[in-house]
Amino acid sequence: MAALSHMAPMIIAIDGPAASGKGTLGKRLAHHYGYRHLDTGVIYRAVAKGLLDEGFDLTDEARAVAVAMELDPESFGHPELKTQRIGDAASVVSAIPSVREALVNFQRQFAADPPGAVLDGRDIGTVICPNADVKIFVVADPQVRARRRTLEALARGEAADEAMVLADILKRDERDKNRAAAPLKAAADAHILDNSNLDIEGGVRAAIAIVEAVRAGRGSSR
Numbered sequence: 001m002a003a004l005s006h007m008a009p010m011i012i013a014i015d016g017p018a019a020s021g022k023g024t025l026g027k028r029l030a031h032h033y034g035y036r037h038l039d040t041g042v043i044y045r046a047v048a049k050g051l052l053d054e055g056f057d058l059t060d061e062a063r064a065v066a067v068a069m070e071l072d073p074e075s076f077g078h079p080e081l082k083t084q085r086i087g088d089a090a091s092v093v094s095a096i097p098s099v100r101e102a103l104v105n106f107q108r109q110f111a112a113d114p115p116g117a118v119l120d121g122r123d124i125g126t127v128i129c130p131n132a133d134v135k136i137f138v139v140a141d142p143q144v145r146a147r148r149r150t151l152e153a154l155a156r157g158e159a160a161d162e163a164m165v166l167a168d169i170l171k172r173d174e175r176d177k178n179r180a181a182a183p184l185k186a187a188a189d190a191h192i193l194d195n196s197n198l199d200i201e202g203g204v205r206a207a208i209a210i211v212e213a214v215r216a217g218r219g220s221s222r
């Protein structure tokens with residue numbers, strides 16, 4: 001782990017489309033720098049699961065906001081949150097502006113707490129932490145992402161059809177890119193990291209190189 005001294009908590013924002021490797025990279029960067037990591041997708045997944053569990057429609061705005069405000073971070077590790085069904089549902093509920101607003105403070109507070117934080121999602125560099133020290137937008141070819149996600153599901157002992165996984169990824173990306181509220185897009189000052197031809201270690205090395213280049217460019221100890 002690289003020990004760093006900071007004037008203020010450093011924030012690394014990672015965004016990108018579905019299954020591009022944001023979470024894997026976020027976890028590894030956080031470990032490398034000794035920071036905390038928040039997978040913000042899990043928050044939207046938890047809201048979707050809460051609604052479905054209670055039998056509410058995913059477009060029930062009032063109930064969705066209530067679920068968002070009552071979220072218990074202890075529930076973020078629930079294995080069902082990882083499923084494709086909940087991922088799809090999350091991309092429906094996350095398009096509701098008032099749901100997003102209800103979740104902003106939690107994410108910003110997480111980002112602000114010392115010693116530093118890595119957050120990954122869709123709008124971290126654009127909306128949640130527009131002043132993040134480093135912004136990385138992770139991309140990979142859709143076919144590559146579908147292959148990785150399929151292998152991941154198979155490794156968990158779940159059935160997975162690569163063509164269906166690809167269709168789900170594309171559908172979710174379209175919805176996330178085209179919504180009015182905080183759409184999936186790279187911040188103007190984000191560094192694009194294409195990991196299509198990189199393994200996990202290669203992707204982590206490339207990201208650390210970006211972080212280090214930004215820090216060196218600032219000429220500070222951050």
Ligand SMILES: Nc1ncnc2c1ncn2[C@@H]1O[C@H](COP(=O)(O)OP(=O)(O)OP(=O)(O)O)[C@@H](O)[C@H]1O
Binds near residue numbers: 018019025041087195
């Ligand atoms: N560079 C890489 N090379 C090979 N496999 C990778 C790479 N990066 C991530 N993976 C694998 O791809 C899959 C998706 O990665 P991950 O869950 O980190 O993506 P994500 O962008 O966080 O997904 P989601 O949008 O669903 O939150 C995982 O199985 C992960 O191990």
Ligand SMILES: Nc1ccn([C@@H]2O[C@H](COP(=O)(O)O)[C@@H](O)[C@H]2O)c(=O)n1
Binds near residue numbers: 091094
């Ligand atoms: N900052 C974010 C993070 C996620 N979403 C929505 O949640 C869905 C699930 O996210 P995963 O990262 O776990 O795949 C995603 O498709 C988005 O609709 C979001 O809007 N903003």
